[in-house]
Amino acid sequence: MVSVATASQALAGVGRMTEATRQRVQQAAEDLGYLANALARGLRTGRTQALGVHHRSAARSLAPSCFRDFLAGAIEAAHRHDHDIIVLPSDTNRPRTTAPHVDGVVDPIADDLRVRELMELPVPVPVVRAASAL
Numbered sequence: 001m002v003s004v005a006t007a008s009q010a011l012a013g014v015g016r017m018t019e020a021t022r023q024r025v026q027q028a029a030e031d032l033g034y035l036a037n038a039l040a041r042g043l044r045t046g047r048t049q050a051l052g053v054h055h056r057s058a059a060r061s062l063a064p065s066c067f068r069d070f071l072a073g074a075i076e077a078a079h080r081h082d083h084d085i086i087v088l089p090s091d092t093n094r095p096r097t098t099a100p101h102v103d104g105v106v107d108p109i110a111d112d113l114r115v116r117e118l119m120e121l122p123v124p125v126p127v128v129r130a131a132s133a134l
Helices: 004-012 019-032 038-045 065-080 113-119
Strands: 050-054 084-088 104-106
Touching: 004 019, 050 065, 065 084
Parallel strands: 050 084, 050 104
Antiparallel strands: none
């Protein structure tokens, strides 16, 4: 038996304990089918493990295969790093009242009001341009 703090540290791969204790806790978690709660972890770390994909009129943008391919690649890459992808809605006529719950935003369009709002957030915002826009 270990304390809650020791179990939490063992599952996070941090803290001072013997390797045997860490492995015992990790094995018990696996046997019980334990999955970490990302929201609870985010309260402690300030991270969401989620990346936002922003695109003006994202619902209509699913029609072109290039956007679907981009989105599929983003989802695959995020999954490899245990992150989620969230498609951010865009309404250029109405500003957001809250910041999106993401650690970064991908695919902004420079002349969009929503992008200007996103660029002011304290999260990374890499710019991706389609080949046709170059």
